[in-house]
Amino acid sequence: DGGITQSPKYLFRKEGQNVTLSCEQNLNHDAMYWYRQDPGQGLRLIYYSQIVNDFQKGDIAEGYSVSREKKESFPLTVTSAQKNPTAFYLCASSIAELQFFGPGTRLTVL
Amino acid sequence: GDSVTQMEGPVTLSEEAFLTINCTYTATGYPSLFWYVQYPGEGLQLLLKATKADDKGSNKGFEATYRKETTSFHLEKGSVQVSDSAVYFCALIRAGAGSYQLTFGKGTKLSVIP
Numbered sequence: 676d677g678g679i680t681q682s683p684k685y686l687f688r689k690e691g692q693n694v695t696l697s698c699e700q701n702l703n704h705d706a707m708y709w710y711r712q713d714p715g716q717g718l719r720l721i722y723y724s725q726i727v728n729d730f731q732k733g734d735i736a737e738g739y740s741v742s743r744e745k746k747e748s749f750p751l752t753v754t755s756a757q758k759n760p761t762a763f764y765l766c767a768s769s770i771a772e773l774q775f776f777g778p779g780t781r782l783t784v785l
Numbered sequence: 786g787d788s789v790t791q792m793e794g795p796v797t798l799s800e801e802a803f804l805t806i807n808c809t810y811t812a813t814g815y816p817s818l819f820w821y822v823q824y825p826g827e828g829l830q831l832l833l834k835a836t837k838a839d840d841k842g843s844n845k846g847f848e849a850t851y852r853k854e855t856t857s858f859h860l861e862k863g864s865v866q867v868s869d870s871a872v873y874f875c876a877l878i879r880a881g882a883g884s885y886q887l888t889f890g891k892g893t894k895l896s897v898i899p
Binding site for chain 1: 821826827829830892
């Protein structure tokens with residue numbers, strides 16, 4: 676099956692710890708994206724990558740980092756510098772203007 | 786900058802009622818417009834899209850028409866079902882942006898009761 680996988684579905688971390696969220700796609704898409712979703716605020720873009728080894732900051736990149744070493748993988752690290760990391764994180768990939776989303780990871784920082 | 790404004794939710798309807806969710810946008814140029822749907826605990830799925838003025842997107846009984854004169858893209862369905870309960874997001878991509886970044890509205894939660 677072609678698609679986007681995110682793991683794990685639920686993630687718990689202690690305050691002050693870095694945590695990495697996984698995103699893998701087998702759709703052969705060049706572009707990938709990370710969004711954060713908070714209740715009542717819609718989706719906000721964290722980082723995006725149009726090609727391997729290149730990525731750009733989105734609207735709320737502070738406290739996050741990414742890498743794009745392979746076309747199919749775009750992991751997101753939530754660092755201890757992120758003040759309010761508890762949220763639902765969505766990964767997407769796109770062909771032209773059509774974006775396809777993964778099932779999301781709900782991160783809770785205790 | 787670009788922005789999308791959706792009607793505030795939540796919206797609660799009885800089964801078979803008519804649905805309208807309003808969406809207006811602000812953007813330079815001629816953006817492509819989208820409606821995405823998110824079922825509980827899941828990611829987003831593309832519901833429909835329109836790429837130019839007067840285009841009508843449709844899927845699963847939902848429709849939306851790209852109205853350039855009113856900068857709107859309202860979502861409609863003639864008869865909702867319980868299975869339509871979800872959060873609906875209006876979004877745009879500005880033509881020529883290159884990186885195809887979506888700008889989302891805040892979402893409208895729809896609950897359909899039997």
